[in-house]
Amino acid sequence: MLELKGITKKFDGKTILDQVDLTVNDGQILTIVGPSGAGKTTLLRCISGLEMVDGGQFLLDGQAFDPATNRDNDAVIGVVFQDFQLFPNLTVLQNVVLAPTMVLKKSAADAEKEARALLERLNLGGKADLYPYELSGGQKQRVAIVRALAMHPKLLCYDEPTSALDPDLRREVEEIILKLKREGMTQIVVTHDIPFAESIADQMLRVEPKE
């Protein structure tokens, strides 16, 4: 369970997030919606530790923690970026096993076995040895999801997972997110696509721009 209490974020003195409170229960999906510039991405970046907050606190399973400095490998927060940010110099498989071997210190064989199983589950079975440039947008996104999952995150965050995809691929992302939910993954999804948000959400948070 992730809780945010009074999270405040400013850029150059301008308040973007003002006292945000929210709770995401284990295995649930929270969607964050709101107009452009409202601070959805900023909120996600605070949760994933890419931005320092100016106030408030985070609790993970009741324990206070600071995403920006936390190095505990049992409290990883996975992120699927809007533009995926796969590593272009590494194959799909290498993208996935890099962190498990270097950070979690898994053996190459274990990491590979797990990676291949995860790739299989997201229909990427035959793609392990391809480079990112050889993949379609949807495939890249699924690799990004697998790469995040391989770190056994407590929570998986997505920024605009449908924006870089063809409309007909929207269903596919939706199915993946719901499938991961059935497997118990806690997820936060930022989107401006309200129907999409409504169809996957257990809970919706609306952020509004501060004048």
Next chain:
Amino acid sequence: MHYVSQILPSLISGTGMTLSIFFWTLIISVPLGILVGLGMITRFKPLTWVINIYVWLMRGTPLLLQLIFVFYGLPIAGIVFNRYDAALFAFILNYTAYFAEIFRGGLQAIPVGQYESARVLRLTNWQTLRKIVIPQVVKIVLPSIGNEVINLVKDSSLVYVIGLGDLLRAGNVAMARDVTLVPMLLVGVIYLLLTAVCTLVLKRLEKHYSYWR
């Protein structure tokens, strides 16, 4: 033909000097260039400031002048190099600046998102640099580094100014002594051979890095 075989030994020994300057400069300047290039993009302003002045000095004045300063100027300040070390020192200073500038550009071409996705995967800065950033930077900078490498082959001829016996000087000596252009023709051919080998090696390297985009 007889004449060629007569002067060839001295040209070959000159080539040895040229190659020695070339290799040592390359081997030391490339890693240094990476480090200095990293220094140029750190958030520690005093460091970037100092480096920028250094790079500006090295790129803003002729290498020939730098050679003269190192060999004839530094002794005034009590720093004495022998001819060879002075040449190497000046070349390394100069080429490190050029390489640093190239690596800075390469480093800045890597999207912030690459660092961020490495960070959320909990990779350390060093792991990120080694596994993600450097391989991408190397691919980006290879063509520009290649240009500098070719330049270095030819620039090495500047060491004549402090009296080192390189290839060009060997040709020059023979030309003055025998009053013929033949030695210089040979010198040209040898430079062409050297740069051809470099070009070939660089093409190979670029090919090696072409398996991803």
